[in-house]
Amino acid sequence: MNIHFIAIGGAAMHNLAIALHKKGYRVTGSDDEIFDPSRSRLQTHGLLPKAFGWFPEQINSSIDVIILGMHARKDNPELIRAQELNLKVYSYPEYLYEQCKEKKRVVIGGSHGKTTITSMVMHVLKELGHKFDYMVGAQIEGFDTMVQLSHDAPIAIFEGDEYLSSPIDLRPKFHWYKPHVALLTGVAWDHINVFPTWENYVEQFTLFADTLASDATLIWYLMDPELQKIADHLRPDIKSLAYDELPCALTNGKSTVTFNGNNYTLSVFGPHNLQNLNGARLLCAELGIADDTFFKCISSFKGAAKRLQTLRSEESAAVFLDFAHSPSKLEATVKAVKQQYPHRKLVACMELHTFSSLNKDFLPHYKNSMQEADMAYVYFNPKVVAHKKLPPINEEMVRVAFGTDNVTVFSDTDKLQQTLHSLNWENSNLLLMSSGNFSGIDFKEFAKGLF
Structure with a gap:
């Protein structure tokens, strides 16, 4: 071939x-x-x-x-x-389906959390020695590549991205996979360059539910109103399973989940991760994995790259890195770190980097999204705005859009880095959030030299 x-x-x-x-x-x-x-x-x-x-x-x-x-x-x-x-010209997702059309296909989609849940499921399957193919949107500890395809694995685990398949195939990627087991984490407007209205964006998830294989299972987050509507109109052959956030106790900065009378200490934290964990549990159950087995395996899961990834952790300070860039992701990630370390000062630093985030008409969606931080820094590069052929934005415009007094805006990465280095990091956390790299920051090296 x-x-x-x-x-x-x-x-x-x-x-x-x-x-x-x-x-x-x-x-x-x-x-x-x-x-x-x-x-x-x-x-x-x-x-x-x-x-x-x-x-x-x-x-x-x-x-x-x-x-x-x-x-x-x-x-x-x-x-x-x-x-x-x-x-024969294939798009990326079309060829993934072609390679795995005889396998049991599992797809995790949604506007946020899909990489994390995919990673959790992969971690559990690997811990148990199961054979499986996969495609995930981040580098995961213990896996050499983000894609694996084999001749003999009976299961394929795919992260289901709603972005377009190729320049000549304008369907969302996750419409290709026709899963036997699917999970949706929630719907929060993204990719406005492709889906210009909220209604158009939501429709892609409704259409996804229609692509499920016969007698499939759809697992979905209970508190999302759009998913509730989708679940109310599923085909009669589809099994519907809803999940909520797992309750947990916080002890010395660690989250502990009690399930069926047993305590499990986790390496991940935050409400979104506790939602993700419960979704992953139900999905693994559909693959024949018992709950207690799942929790024993997931206790060692440290997260995917740039998904509340710990870059450095000392006795009184830590640096975290997250992919958050949309308003809902930003708000949830900031809140998660503040809740996990309520007695530490939180410096939250995010980069406007995507087409949506740099669009002046979309900026007002960020209002109050960083209000939980003690200090909030927002960075954008005017050259990236010009490269994406978007109308110019300025620091004051961004500051007003975020809407809280704790926000300072930078358009010069050197000034931002100098400011971060000048701070006293005693009893403090730094949260870096971006789908880019703040115009050239080596995150691991930066964390090493910060305090």
């Missing part, structure tokens, strides 16, 4: 390329630019293109499959050549 990737350098694409290479397929790829960690990882596996750019002359009838990444455009010369030759 000869497979060629157009735009091989993407986070998801390069992981799929490595997974198929490990499975024994002949993999080639192209891209106009590739950055680390994708670049070094592709190089390690002998998959890094010899030259950057698009080379339509290399597209020929010996290629069995083309996989098209979102980074490519509809007028990509390699894509045009593949279409002229009538080669």
Whole structure:
């Protein structure tokens, strides 16, 4: 099987390329630019293109499959050549389905928490020695890649992203997978460049529920009003299971869950993680894993990268890193850290980095989202705003949008870093939140040098 990737350098694409290479397929790829960690990882596996750019002359009838990444455009010369030759062109999620259509498919979706729950389920299955294929949106401790595909694993666990499949396939990725077991964490408006209205965004989750396989199970978060509506109108063959936040006790900064009379100390914390944990428990039960077995395994789960990840922890200070960028994620993450360490000062620092967050019409959705922090710093890079071809924003505009007196806004990463270094970190926590890197911060090195 000869497979060629157009735009091989993407986070998801390069992981799929490595997974198929490990499975024994002949993999080639192209891209106009590739950055680390994708670049070094592709190089390690002998998959890094010899030259950057698009080379339509290399597209020929010996290629069995083309996989098209979102980074490519509809007028990509390699894509045009593949279409002229009538080669089969797949989107990333379409090919995942193709690889796993004979397996039991499990999909975790929702506007927040899907990476964490996928990671939790993967952690439990690995602890128990189960064989499974997977695709997850973050690097997880104990797993070499974000994608694994095999010939013999009976189960496939997918993180279900609602973003578009490819430049020529404008369906959300998670509409492709047709799961036998699905979980939805909640619905909070995101990707406004693709789903310009709330109604249009919510509709994607309703449509997802309709894609479930016959006699499937849908697990959903009880307190989300949109999921309640979806659950009320499921097909009669679908089993509906709702979950809520697990109650826990807080002792010396550790969360302890009591379940069926047994106590389990966790390495993760916060209301969202306790919701995620309960959802993961129900999902694992659908895979035949008993509750007590689940809790014994999950006690050692430390979280996925950038999902309330502990970068540094000392006796009186800690640094956490989170992917939070939407208003609901931001508010929940700030609140979680403050609740876990109520006697420490919390400095919450977030970057406006996505198309939605940098859109001046979307900014008012951030009102009061960082009010739980003692000090709140918001950063944006004007060059990123211009690159995304959005109307300019300024520091005062952002400050007013967030709406609380604890917020200070920066548009210069050096000034932000200098300010953070100047603070007294005794009895304090720093929470860094971004889908980017604050224009070049090495998070682990920054945490090491902070106090």
